[in-house]
Structures are given as C-alpha cells and as structure tokens.
Amino acid sequence: MNRPTPPQSLLDAEAILFPVVAPAPELKAWAHETFLAETGELHNPQHAHLIDSDIEFMWASTAFEKKGRVVLGQCEQVMLRAGGWHKVRLEQQYREWFGRVPKFLITVAADYSAECSDTDFCALVEHELYHIAQAVDIDGEPKFNDEGMPVLTMRGHDVEEFTDIVRRYGASAGVAEMVAAANKQPTVAKSNIARACGTCIRAVA
Ligand SMILES: [Zn+2]
Numbered sequence: 001m002n003r004p005t006p007p008q009s010l011l012d013a014e015a016i017l018f019p020v021v022a023p024a025p026e027l028k029a030w031a032h033e034t035f036l037a038e039t040g041e042l043h044n045p046q047h048a049h050l051i052d053s054d055i056e057f058m059w060a061s062t063a064f065e066k067k068g069r070v071v072l073g074q075c076e077q078v079m080l081r082a083g084g085w086h087k088v089r090l091e092q093q094y095r096e097w098f099g100r101v102p103k104f105l106i107t108v109a110a111d112y113s114a115e116c117s118d119t120d121f122c123a124l125v126e127h128e129l130y131h132i133a134q135a136v137d138i139d140g141e142p143k144f145n146d147e148g149m150p151v152l153t154m155r156g157h158d159v160e161e162f163t164d165i166v167r168r169y170g171a172s173a174g175v176a177e178m179v180a181a182a183n184k185q186p187t188v189a190k191s192n193i194a195r196a197c198g199t200c201i202r203a204v205a
C-alpha cells in the first residue's frame with residue numbers, strides 16, 4: 001500500500017507563507033493498515049493497544065522551529081485547557097475536522113512528508129504512535145477501563161526504544177526495499193527523529 005501524500009493545497013506557496021493544517025483521514029487509514037492491522041506490511045504487535053483507540057491525524061503545511069530544532073511531527077493527548085466560549089470554539093473546530101473531539105492527535109509536516117524517503121516517513125509516523133502507551137497498574141499490569149478497553153497515556157521514549165524500530169524493519173521479510181534503505185542509512189539518522197518531534201522536545205523542556 002502506497003504511503004499517503006499530503007494534499008497539494010498544503011504544499012502551495014500560500015500554505016508555506018501562512019501555515020495551515022488539515023485533517024488527514026488517509027494518513028489515519030494508512031497507519032492503521034500498515035502498523036496496527038495484523039495483516040499490515042509493517043505490523044507491530046507493540047501497538048496492539050491502539051487498534052480501537054481514538055487517535056486522529058493531521059497534516060500541517062510546514063515544519064516549524066522550536067528550541068533550534070525543526071519539528072516534523074508531534075503527538076498529543078487532546079486537552080481543552082479553556083472554558084466558556086473559548087472551549088466552545090475549540091470543540092467546534094475539532095467537530096468540524098473529525099466529527100468529535102479525539103483523545104489523541106498526531107500531526108506531521110506536509111512539506112517534509114512530500115519529500116522524504118519511505119523509510120523516513122514510516123519511522124516518523126511510527127515514532128509518533130510510540131508516544132501513546134497503555135497505562136499500567138501498580139503491579140505493572142496493563143490497565144483496562146470498565147468497557148475492557150486499554151487505558152491510554154502519553155509516554156516519552158528514548159533513543160534505545162527507537163532503534164528497536166529500525167532493528168524491526170531490518171528483520172521483517174517482504175519489505176526488501178525498506179530493509180535496504182534502513183541498512184543503507186546510519187542508525188543515528190533514525191534516532192534523530194526524536195530531535196525532530198515536538199512531543200520529545202517538549203518532554204526535554
Ligand atoms: Zn517524539
């Protein structure tokens with residue numbers, strides 16, 4: 001399955017000058033089919049808790065700079081820290097985009113996504129997915145809510161966890177191109193994704 005490309009309207013000069021965001025249902029579908037579904041080409045059982053989760057995806061027309069780094073992707077637990085009409089505005093905006101206020105939101109830079117390699121794109125999206133973990137109880141057992149659904153929470157993650165992704169890509173059969181790409185590029189380039197993730201940068205701050 002080909003990876004989704006951002007809509008042209010987000011790559012136009014206007015969208016570079018005045019950055020915009022747009023819902024990315026095609027990116028959501030692709031992430032589910034590629035990483036979460038058991039039949040996915042790059043299925044990762046470590047994301048099993050995300051299969052029925054409430055995550056939405058967005059494109060942002062441009063990367064942005066924060067603390068001297070270029071942010072290419074970000075994962076957040078949606079919190080409406082607002083009241084009154086401010087809250088109404090935020091909720092309305094989310095409903096117009098997604099039909100509801102989602103629990104988690106992953107945003108990736110369209111300008112970068114349009115140009116980067118397949119490997120880099122997969123690494124970026126999976127990096128953001130890795131930020132959403134299943135909460136554990138006091139004994140370290142995975143937590144479920146009253147409906148039997150996994151309780152999800154944000155987590156930071158270090159370089160070690162991320163190089164696991166590269167190791168995994170290298171080990172999967174049937175993705176020869178990706179393996180070749182993963183082997184060709186230095187591992188450090190992959191672990192650098194954390195340097196290009198708004199969520200990671202915020203965690204460091
Ligand atoms: Zn990150």
